[in-house]
Amino acid sequence: xPKLLEVKNLHTGFYTKxxxxxxxxxxxxxxxxxxxxxxxxxxxxxxKSVTSLSVMQLIPPRAGRIxxxxxxxxxxxxxxxxxxxxxxxxxxxISMIFQEPMTxxxxxxxxxxxxxxxxRLHQHCSRAQARQTAVEMLRLVGIPLPEQxxxxxxxxxxxxxxxxxxxxxxxxxxxxxxxxxxxxxxLDVTIQAQIxxxxxxxxxxxxxxxxxxxxxMGVVAGMCDRIAVMYAGRIVEYGGLYEVFEHPCHPYTQxxxxxxxxxxRENETLHMIPGMVPGLGHxxxxxxxxxxxxxxxxxxxxxxxxxxxATGQGHTARCWLYAPKEV
Amino acid sequence: MMQGEVLLDVKELRTWFPIxxxxxxxxxxxxxxxxxxxxxxxxxxxxxxxxxxxxxKSTLGRSILRLIEPTGGEVRFDGRDVRACxxxxxxxxxxxxxxxxxxxxxxxxxxxxxxxxxREPLHIHEPGIPQEELDRRVCEVLELxxxxxxxxxxxxxxxSGGQRQRISIARALILNPDFIxxxxxxxxxxxxxxxQVLNLIQELQKSRNLTYLFISHDLSVVKHISDRVxxxxxxxxxxxAPKRTLFQNPLHPxxxxxxxxxxIPDPRVQINRVVLGGDVxxxxxxxxxxxxxxxxxxxxxxxxxxxxxxxxxxxxxxHFVACIRAGSL
Numbered sequence: 062x063p064k065l066l067e068v069k070n071l072h073t074g075f076y077t078k079x080x081x082x083x084x085x086x087x088x089x090x091x092x093x094x095x096x097x098x099x100x101x102x103x104x105x106x107x108x109k110s111v112t113s114l115s116v117m118q119l120i121p122p123r124a125g126r127i128x129x130x131x132x133x134x135x136x137x138x139x140x141x142x143x144x145x146x147x148x149x150x151x152x153x154x155i156s157m158i159f160q161e162p163m164t165x166x167x168x169x170x171x172x173x174x175x176x177x178x179x180x181r182l183h184q185h186c187s188r189a190q191a192r193q194t195a196v197e198m199l200r201l202v203g204i205p206l207p208e209q210x211x212x213x214x215x216x217x218x219x220x221x222x223x224x225x226x227x228x229x230x231x232x233x234x235x236x237x238x239x240x241x242x243x244x245x246x247x248l249d250v251t252i253q254a255q256i257x258x259x260x261x262x263x264x265x266x267x268x269x270x271x272x273x274x275x276x277x278m279g280v281v282a283g284m285c286d287r288i289a290v291m292y293a294g295r296i297v298e299y300g301g302l303y304e305v306f307e308h309p310c311h312p313y314t315q316x317x318x319x320x321x322x323x324x325x326r327e328n329e330t331l332h333m334i335p336g337m338v339p340g341l342g343h344x345x346x347x348x349x350x351x352x353x354x355x356x357x358x359x360x361x362x363x364x365x366x367x368x369x370x371a372t373g374q375g376h377t378a379r380c381w382l383y384a385p386k387e388v
Numbered sequence: 389m390m391q392g393e394v395l396l397d398v399k400e401l402r403t404w405f406p407i408x409x410x411x412x413x414x415x416x417x418x419x420x421x422x423x424x425x426x427x428x429x430x431x432x433x434x435x436x437x438x439x440x441x442x443x444x445k446s447t448l449g450r451s452i453l454r455l456i457e458p459t460g461g462e463v464r465f466d467g468r469d470v471r472a473c474x475x476x477x478x479x480x481x482x483x484x485x486x487x488x489x490x491x492x493x494x495x496x497x498x499x500x501x502x503x504x505x506x507r508e509p510l511h512i513h514e515p516g517i518p519q520e521e522l523d524r525r526v527c528e529v530l531e532l533x534x535x536x537x538x539x540x541x542x543x544x545x546x547x548s549g550g551q552r553q554r555i556s557i558a559r560a561l562i563l564n565p566d567f568i569x570x571x572x573x574x575x576x577x578x579x580x581x582x583x584q585v586l587n588l589i590q591e592l593q594k595s596r597n598l599t600y601l602f603i604s605h606d607l608s609v610v611k612h613i614s615d616r617v618x619x620x621x622x623x624x625x626x627x628x629a630p631k632r633t634l635f636q637n638p639l640h641p642x643x644x645x646x647x648x649x650x651x652i653p654d655p656r657v658q659i660n661r662v663v664l665g666g667d668v669x670x671x672x673x674x675x676x677x678x679x680x681x682x683x684x685x686x687x688x689x690x691x692x693x694x695x696x697x698x699x700x701x702x703x704x705x706x707h708f709v710a711c712i713r714a715g716s717l
Contacts, residue, residue, distance in 0.1 A: 254649035279651025320583035322612035
């Protein structure tokens with residue numbers, strides 16, 4: 062399959078108040094192929110949102126910047142594009158859905174206005190045509206009485222409905238890549254099930270590739286083809302869905318999977334990962350996970366591990382346990 | 389577990405919030421946040437309460453402790469009528485019932501040290517205890533919840549979410565309560581820290597013989613921690629059962645849908661998903677009859693008739709369901 066997006070050695074950091082600079086994303090590599098869904102999982106502060114904002118180049122210039130790396134999208138390096146070129150790309154070829162449907166719609170404009178704006182901007186069509194497309198999009202995402210909804214304001218819709226509108230806006234110009242940053246975290250489980258079902262269905266129908274960013278292993282299991290597990294600004298494990306779930310290799314992935322209470326199993330006490338995520342300014346010298354790792358070796362404390370092959374082709378772990386023997 | 393002694397007995401509890409409209413703030417209706425809930429919690433058990441946001445689970449918990457004044461019904465704690473208590477009697481009773489809130493960032497006063505936060509309940513409930521005794525008891529609970537002794541002199545902002553939740557738990561424990569109400573205690577925490585706090589909550593129950601009311605919107609957490617589980621929908625309890633029974637054989641269509649909506653972290657598990665249409669109706673104007681019938685895949689005409697509001701019925705032993713069709717589905 063052709064590569065749609067290829068991110069190589071991405072480093073993004075932020076300025077601190079005392080004049081310093083900390084890296085939130087520290088050398089991330091991944092690819093997304095045409096039509097596939099990549100899941101990026103990790104806990105809060107692991108850099109998953111910053112990764113997606115970097116791809117869109119939405120990091121506010123005053124807050125931080127991308128210091129290193131390449132982002133190839135359909136054969137072009139996005140980091141060499143001007144802001145004007147990025148504007149033409151965002152919303153047209155790459156779209157994004159944000160976590161909070163409450164705050165990502167503008168409360169003072171109607172749904173119709175917000176939905177038609179990107180359509181008119183990117184497709185250069187008439188108002189009537191844009192309206193037509195908007196109605197079709199709302200119907201696609203399962204909103205009843207779309208003509209009437211166009212005249213309503215965001216506060217008149219429920220959380221689930223607002224997230225549907227966000228999906229409609231994101232998909233309105235048939236992008237090749239959709240980045241969904243925790244699209245269902247703010248929603249209730251029954252509504253989450255509706256939205257996930259909808260996202261699966263529409264991306265299949267429009268053949269859109271998706272990057273799904275979430276902290277919920279359950280959501281990933283039901284949605285993705287491949288997974289990247291992030292911890293402290295790095296991808297610690299990367300591989301196919303079944304490989305990662307059935308043979309998790311990195312001790313962090315193993316711990317994460319074991320500490321989730323399961324609905325389909327009996328569990329007495331939960332597995333615990335001791336300690337907590339280190340702060341951005343206080344990363345350990347060696348592997349970032351080693352202070353919490355039960356299988357840490359002496360080398361883990363001293364040196365950062367490279368990326369090694371885990372169970373097979375395309376399944377990698379950033380962990381000394383999988384380093385080839387002669388190294 | 390079931391034949392134990394009843395610690396908390398709630399009968400037909402109602403908490404309605406008035407809706408005020410217009411210039412003269414005339415009352416135009418009620419939001420029926422909790423509408424006729426009856427439940428019993430036995431000594432030493434964990435009663436889990438699940439439901440989606442806005443279903444009234446937090447209001448129910450707070451009404452039980454009278455942090456929100458209920459509109460009607462009865463609450464008995466260890467045989468005493470909580471709603472009839474005077475404020476001094478209530479204070480004595482509250483010493484035995486404590487609460488841990490959801491948001492560990494908002495529920496600890498940022499200007500107080502951890503020691504002051506933890507010993508504040510002692511100042512109120514046991515005034516005049518000597519300084520050494522105070523310090524000793526603070527040290528004791530800090531150790532109990534797994535915090536270092538030097539934590540006592542720090543401020544809440546120096547701690548992570550999981551540690552702050554431990555401080556909240558320490559504050560609840562210092563009075564040696566019998567009953568603790570946990571209001572979504574782990575929802576704000578990350579997975580790897582969440583399991584630490586859940587395990588702590590369970591260990592404390594064993595070592596101190598506590599009774600819990602545990603609220604969460606996350607079914608898998610409730611399943612993990614509870615002995616019995618109640619499912620709430622729009623201000624009503626729709627199903628109550630021991631956890632194993634409930635999870636193996638959910639009888640109410642809402643429970644079934646809720647359970648099938650939980651994503652399971654295993655790609656090989658195929659779920660027969662019951663995807664519910666629509667949203668939760670407004671509690672200001674709940675549907676007549678069964679409140680779930682507008683979203684229920686099995687609803688018949690009878691479910692929507694005004695006099696058919698289903699009551700909790702014991703369909704199997706210890707398994708209560710409020711659905712007129714539950715037996716035949």
